[in-house]
Amino acid sequence: MAGFLEMLTGPDASRLLNADATVIVPVGAIEQHGPHLPLAVDHIVASEAAGAVVDRLGDELNVWAAPTLPYSKSNEHAWSAGTIWLSNETMHRVLDDIARCLAFSGVRRLVFLNGHGGNSTLLNVACREARLAHGLLTFLIHPFIPPAYAAPDPDVASDTELGMGIHGGLRETSVMMHLRPDLVDLSKAVRNVPEWLAENDHVKFGGSVQFGWLSNDFGSVGHIGDPVGASAALGKKLFDESVGFLCEQLREIVGFDFQPCD
Amino acid sequence: MAGFLEMLTGPDASRLLNADATVIVPVGAIEQHGPHLPLAVDHIVASEAAGAVVDRLGDELNVWAAPTLPYSKSNEHAWSAGTIWLSNETMHRVLDDIARCLAFSGVRRLVFLNGHGGNSTLLNVACREARLAHGLLTFLIHPFIPPAYAAPDPDVASDTELGMGIHGGLRETSVMMHLRPDLVDLSKAVRNVPEWLAENDHVKFGGSVQFGWLSNDFGSVGHIGDPVGASAALGKKLFDESVGFLCEQLREIVGFDFQPCD
Amino acid sequence: MAGFLEMLTGPDASRLLNADATVIVPVGAIEQHGPHLPLAVDHIVASEAAGAVVDRLGDELNVWAAPTLPYSKSNEHAWSAGTIWLSNETMHRVLDDIARCLAFSGVRRLVFLNGHGGNSTLLNVACREARLAHGLLTFLIHPFIPPAYAAPDPDVASDTELGMGIHGGLRETSVMMHLRPDLVDLSKAVRNVPEWLAENDHVKFGGSVQFGWLSNDFGSVGHIGDPVGASAALGKKLFDESVGFLCEQLREIVGFDFQPCD
Amino acid sequence: MAGFLEMLTGPDASRLLNADATVIVPVGAIEQHGPHLPLAVDHIVASEAAGAVVDRLGDELNVWAAPTLPYSKSNEHAWSAGTIWLSNETMHRVLDDIARCLAFSGVRRLVFLNGHGGNSTLLNVACREARLAHGLLTFLIHPFIPPAYAAPDPDVASDTELGMGIHGGLRETSVMMHLRPDLVDLSKAVRNVPEWLAENDHVKFGGSVQFGWLSNDFGSVGHIGDPVGASAALGKKLFDESVGFLCEQLREIVGFDFQPCD
């Protein structure tokens, strides 16, 4: 049996959260996503993706989903009402507390499933911290990696977003239309793409120079991308692909362990 | 319109989270509750109570529920697998970050709705911190105040729990049987009451001397109380009464403001 | 022999601060108490109460009073000249340092004797922190618990203070007239009672809703209560009763230890 | 005139470190690099690269190099004698102190030139922190990005390192043979490549799953890669290409500024 960690009793946890178990900690965010999407986007996506993965693979792979962290480091949206963000230091402390408790419980594998792109480098740091401090095997996966934090997908280089659809754009809006259509107001969706940035060779999302940006550095609209053509059908396709990919990643994760070369 | 803060868009938040709005931050916990209850008890109770209150009064009183904090300071259960706790310092930083963001958003009234007795004194401290640091009007309410943190209810002084039913006992178990019967295994419920403690005059739950305790100071069972006679019917009664009382408290909170005496 | 910890030599401390000894740490404050009382009220009351208790019971119960902490978390009076307050984080660090040293010395029982109501929830938290971090048995006692932090005394519900005499009011002023009449100027005493607050059902001192307040939220006078009728005779009665009660509490504390239920 | 910040006088700094100037902070490390390379590799590479860039472009672009941070977060090598590492929290504080001072001096553009791959995600976080806290335009560039932190170079996918040459391998050794041949002992160089890791689809350096690793997770040799075929000629080629690329990046950086989309 596997599934949601919080449904276990203490004695269950003592028996089941052992060295063979893997715990996923979904990381959400409460942050502005433009006029057409709710603050909860990342909270919902992380929770839904973790739930889908655990539903599909929990029993088979002995994987447990812990409760989603609703708040995380969203300070690129600090300027907007409704954004509730933890500081870098707070966030590291929260993650360390969680890792410490899971290691104490007997778990060896901790997976951060990150719904908010703005956390990805921080969580990468946290993976090493928990590896060293608590001896855990730690992993970081994403339902969707925005191009701000990875090389852009060449398939979308020519689309209306110019590879700059990093926050509340076509894909994220579509996924929300699939998961929670009641929370999307497509009539408010407008194109908001920093075309000047896409023209750069190096300093751009996914470029060779990483840079510190706040979402209001690109104006007051809030999202960055072009959600106008979003659809639930595209969202379903993207979400299903993502869950499939997360499951593939998890299969490798649960079998992963370090081996000395010498 | 009012309800769940995370369903707002950024522009909505800018408009609605104003000086007339009140935001509830429900505080849960993931911690052992004995062999018959899940780790999620406080997470569920806080979330359900906040949801019920907002459903009933949100629109009328302009009250918004923020996402429930799933993890909090549960270090009295640090000894048990499955308990995931934030340190005192981490917890204060989280609360300060949240309060700062709400104040920045324009809100004036912040209400902590606390599902975990172990947080109550910490949250009391946090109320003052947020009052001074961020100028918020801050409040602390509980669906259920365990006798460990308040004078015991004279009505229950003679029952089988001897006023010591502070964690996973008759009441909490009953409430969970009402809210989430699928997560209660009453067949595992046993009486675990520190009778020796009840005999003290001062050093006891709700006594005149407060004391530092861990739940394993009372043995290895985990809960403290007597859940044996719990029932969904009692749970429903207790929960409904609690929601009614919380609504009454909130009516006073939304009208509250300080007045100089001179 | 027992008494004041600071009068011991190092070798004495090594011999006497053992598992049978109990150490009291009195916690004072330097904070405004209105125009008729000195900043030192809580410093004096905590020190005098601890001294009286140790004089009476020190030898018999092997109880030692450590030096009084003069400064503590008085940030509800931050607005007033003369108030010297430690932040929440500083205060927790100070208490943790003290608890660590006492545990290292070999003591098992640590009692905070708190003269400043504003510390009571923080010290309650600290009791658990020291229990978990240092393995100490920890306790919190008060010479006087103001109604801001406990259920109001029904005996005083009808008096001129309306249960709101929480700071520099009738009782505290009387006690100071008994202990240090040279530091009280009753000619400056005026009634300063938030009558509007007493009319609340829930949000009030000792009410079911706890709230974050600063003493200047009630105006610029500083004290909250009605010291006009204070007298040394009442002060003596209250102080003597308090010392008697503290001694009764201590008798139970020194015999207290945890027992497993199972 | 431009060049090395530390050679300025205070009055010079006041005049020259203005809104048009760009300051590079090179970030080194003191950490084990296997038996054939010195602890100083990243310290030297970062300093040399910054020096070369400033020599070539300093005057033209008004770019200043601050002194290289010799110590940084090298905790993946904590197990090895000689590694001197700053904790995550220390490192963020150091970077924040530096950014604060540069912003105070009047500079608007801060570039971290990072010689140690293990810092790259932390520095990415720091870029946002400094953007928000101090209003700086912040950038992160690397002389060499190891595949542990970026998609692997398809050109090298078939080589003896299998894309796993992330630390003290062919390229880094060659560069050191170019820069400081006196500090390389190629007779000690051995192949140390985690072939098992290269076989993974997701959990590997540059794979879709990021993971927490320590260099001794791969055995006790210390470096990860195959330095056997390293040469000064290759090192010169790589270093010159890198400096050329850094200069190209800097040209874009000094002209970069945010533009609202709306």
Place this chain on the structure above:
Amino acid sequence: MAGFLEMLTGPDASRLLNADATVIVPVGAIEQHGPHLPLAVDHIVASEAAGAVVDRLGDELNVWAAPTLPYSKSNEHAWSAGTIWLSNETMHRVLDDIARCLAFSGVRRLVFLNGHGGNSTLLNVACREARLAHGLLTFLIHPFIPPAYAAPDPDVASDTELGMGIHGGLRETSVMMHLRPDLVDLSKAVRNVPEWLAENDHVKFGGSVQFGWLSNDFGSVGHIGDPVGASAALGKKLFDESVGFLCEQLREIVGFDFQPCD
């Protein structure tokens, strides 16, 4: 009128703690001082010296003594039961909190009167911190500077202590025999002088090389010096001289202010 800060009322403080006032914060310690002296030595000496100075000069110079900090950084005596020490970080936070409050109150001059040699460098740092953070004029004075922290007195170079009487030796014991003879047990006094250290040219108390030491680095006795010949008469002479000198220092302090050279 001047004297003890804690005896002021809030309104008095508002009026009197102004830019012309100087506040002394005496800093004590609770730490082992060998078998013949109590833990309280530094607490008593700092308090008595501050009291004597304020008695003599308070009114004339508008100088106020705040309550003595009983606990400070005594970690060189961490090995001994009874020593209660604040960490370096805690101590700085306490001092910053105090300085902040005094600056807020309107005071411009803050004087640390330090009874514990082990604090002297820390307090020197704190003087600058408070100068920069709070704009205070800050000063550090000592009733007695042990040779561990200053050049040794040539007059005592040939005595039985060899300039190494830094803790619980002839002078400190004599002063305590004058101030609190009831707390000195001269029958326990033995000579404990690190003769080997006195033979060094550089690494010694007051030498050109400062070094990190703990009192148990010199054995298990605790004090360092030779108290055998101590007397109340010598103590009175030393104390009176010290108070005279502190008064002379204070006269200069209250008139001190910075003047630009240009």
Place this chain on the structure above:
Amino acid sequence: MAGFLEMLTGPDASRLLNADATVIVPVGAIEQHGPHLPLAVDHIVASEAAGAVVDRLGDELNVWAAPTLPYSKSNEHAWSAGTIWLSNETMHRVLDDIARCLAFSGVRRLVFLNGHGGNSTLLNVACREARLAHGLLTFLIHPFIPPAYAAPDPDVASDTELGMGIHGGLRETSVMMHLRPDLVDLSKAVRNVPEWLAENDHVKFGGSVQFGWLSNDFGSVGHIGDPVGASAALGKKLFDESVGFLCEQLREIVGFDFQPCD
């Protein structure tokens, strides 16, 4: 063999950084030194002095120089562009991280060679912290101790600096003319001596009262002293004498160990 720590490989470090080795950590600063000297003065002096000492004695005494800390606590110059300073807390964390790593590496003796007078009391504190936390033997030495932190040299009492040449004055300027004449512009040198301070009996550099000062408390020029008569010849003499003295100190340090008196 001995010399520069960063030139070692990991395996070398494991073998050579043992209990017989001594590691010097030079501490520099980047801070204004007036109009005639560069920001790098302390960085250069500390590095050059450490290099000279290791060159002369490294092999003989098994002494290793770690990379110089370029940034340290220079907050007395926070007002000046170009000064880059670490806070007190950051600096202590950096030093603790370094000490921890050296202790882990197997070293027993750590020497701070401090080029910036403003660090001297902080480093004195750090010596004790590292002694207690990491068990190291710790030492603090200075190429030049300015009179702000030590008793003034009677030989210079009558010179044009009046004992107040503490920063960028005759000596420091001369040493820089010797070490890096290209970075000194003597045509900008002016006399800037706080004559009013020299007239004080107690509150002055090297006086009996230590005080918190910032360099702009003495005006806007930046240096404090009289560099007008500086010369490379004097600088060479001072530097050579200093290196000779540091070597003498180090000879004693490497043979130093604690001995119990009893």
